[in-house]
Amino acid sequence: MRELQAVAALYQDENDRKSWEATLDGVPGLLSITVDHNLTVSLERLRRIRRTLRIVILSARLYPGEHPDLAARVRAVCPGSELLVISSDDASPPLKPLFVDDIRHLAIGGPQSGLTDRAYLPAVVSMLLDHRTWEIGSCLKEGTPVHSFQLDSSEDKEPLIGALESVLTGEGEEFEMLRQKGALLADELLENALYNAPRGRHGDRLFRKGEKRDLLPQERIVFSFGFDGETLALKLADNWGSLEPDVVLEYLARNQDDASGRDDDGGRGLFIIWRFLDQFHVNVRPGEQTVVGGHLQLWSKLDPAAPRGFHISNYKKEMQHEQTLV
Amino acid sequence: MNRPSSSPTIVPAQHDYFALEGTIDAQSERLLKELPAKVRYPLVRFDFAKAGRINSMGIALLLRCFKDIGCKAEIRLEGLTPMHTMLFKMTGVFLLATPVVKGTDAREGGA
Numbered sequence: 001m002r003e004l005q006a007v008a009a010l011y012q013d014e015n016d017r018k019s020w021e022a023t024l025d026g027v028p029g030l031l032s033i034t035v036d037h038n039l040t041v042s043l044e045r046l047r048r049i050r051r052t053l054r055i056v057i058l059s060a061r062l063y064p065g066e067h068p069d070l071a072a073r074v075r076a077v078c079p080g081s082e083l084l085v086i087s088s089d090d091a092s093p094p095l096k097p098l099f100v101d102d103i104r105h106l107a108i109g110g111p112q113s114g115l116t117d118r119a120y121l122p123a124v125v126s127m128l129l130d131h132r133t134w135e136i137g138s139c140l141k142e143g144t145p146v147h148s149f150q151l152d153s154s155e156d157k158e159p160l161i162g163a164l165e166s167v168l169t170g171e172g173e174e175f176e177m178l179r180q181k182g183a184l185l186a187d188e189l190l191e192n193a194l195y196n197a198p199r200g201r202h203g204d205r206l207f208r209k210g211e212k213r214d215l216l217p218q219e220r221i222v223f224s225f226g227f228d229g230e231t232l233a234l235k236l237a238d239n240w241g242s243l244e245p246d247v248v249l250e251y252l253a254r255n256q257d258d259a260s261g262r263d264d265d266g267g268r269g270l271f272i273i274w275r276f277l278d279q280f281h282v283n284v285r286p287g288e289q290t291v292v293g294g295h296l297q298l299w300s301k302l303d304p305a306a307p308r309g310f311h312i313s314n315y316k317k318e319m320q321h322e323q324t325l326v
Numbered sequence: 327m328n329r330p331s332s333s334p335t336i337v338p339a340q341h342d343y344f345a346l347e348g349t350i351d352a353q354s355e356r357l358l359k360e361l362p363a364k365v366r367y368p369l370v371r372f373d374f375a376k377a378g379r380i381n382s383m384g385i386a387l388l389l390r391c392f393k394d395i396g397c398k399a400e401i402r403l404e405g406l407t408p409m410h411t412m413l414f415k416m417t418g419v420f421l422l423a424t425p426v427v428k429g430t431d432a433r434e435g436g437a
Binding site for chain 2: 177180181183188191209210255268269271272304305
């Protein structure tokens with residue numbers, strides 16, 4: 001009988017497979033393959049289902065460490081498949097090989113990561129299967145209001161950061177830290193849309209960081225956020241579509257692997273956004289729209305020094321236009 | 327909105343002392359560019375107790391400032407919040423300047 005799997009996962013060995021069993025439990029029709037030092041046989045199993053295969057999940061115990069060429073070999077066998085690397089939070093992979101191999105999806109799981117939530121990875125797989133973009137409400141409790149604001153000028157930045165802080169009401173160190181993280185994330189997202197996104201014909205920046213500016217007649221920047229008492233979600237959408245997915249990866253890898261105190265701008269804003277969010281999402285439709293966002297939890301136990309997961313896509317589904325409040 | 331800016335203050339002593347206040351971002355460029363020229367002693371203390379949010383542009387400006395000072399003086403950072411510490415750690419600021427743990431700064435003032 002012919003197999004019809006759309007999702008396959010490659011693990012190092014049986015122990016590796018078992019460590020992910022619970023978190024991948026909700027992925028329907030998942031074909032689990034333990035490599036056990038025999039990659040050729042494992043790739044042959046993938047080849048047999050290549051016609052229906054859409055997503056290949058690679059354990060970081062295999063890639064990039066043990067098999068640095070694994071992404072290329074999987075793509076050679078199943079050229080149309082999306083690759084998702086999964087890693088435990090105590091041994092997250094170096095980003096440079098992922099950048100070189102154009103890996104757009106990394107999920108970091110484990111007791112510190114918040115990915116003990118069994119719904120997370122199945123939701124990511126479903127998002128990839130359906131070519132859906134991340135939506136801000138997807139990580140908030142049902143009924144949580146999402147506040148959206150369309151900017152008119154750079155002068156809106158500080159009031160918007162104030163509006164965000166005002167929904168994060170609560171006492172104690174955790175709330176104070178969430179307010180500070182939220183304010184910094186909003187700052188970086190807004191600065192990115194106001195000063196990095198607008199580009200001329202030759203890719204040159206149209207505005208200098210820090211200068212006061214009004215939005216151009218056709219320009220649209222929408223900042224959205226919601227807080228459900230435990231999770232803060234933020235999203236920034238602009239209609240430039242100038243942020244290229246490989247540039248995002250390059251910025252993350254460069255700042256991750258080289259914390260040598262470079263004093264250039266060099267994508268540090270995106271790097272900070274990635275590091276302060278628990279999950280980081282970027283969706284780019286070149287020349288049309290860039291959406292950057294994600295969520296962080298009030299009780300997040302993530303080590304600030306540890307890398308985070310990311311999902312960088314260029315799906316074409318239209319952005320949902322939340323109600324604009326100001 | 328009341329938006330404070332960085333305002334360095336020099337305290338007379340045998341070290342230099344700069345207190346940074348408010349948000350540190352692109353608006354702080356002029357002030358942070360001027361600081362290295364004001365350094366007179368081989369020890370410089372930066373006090374962040376009244377500093378607020380520091381964004382990526384602020385980090386870049388601080389790194390430039392510390393690199394300029396670093397060739398002629400040692401830099402110590404005081405009054406850091408956990409958020410500042412987190413940011414400085416992940417962006418390499420601590421490679422150029424040393425954080426001072428509370429209670430250890432009394433002996434730093436020098437002669």
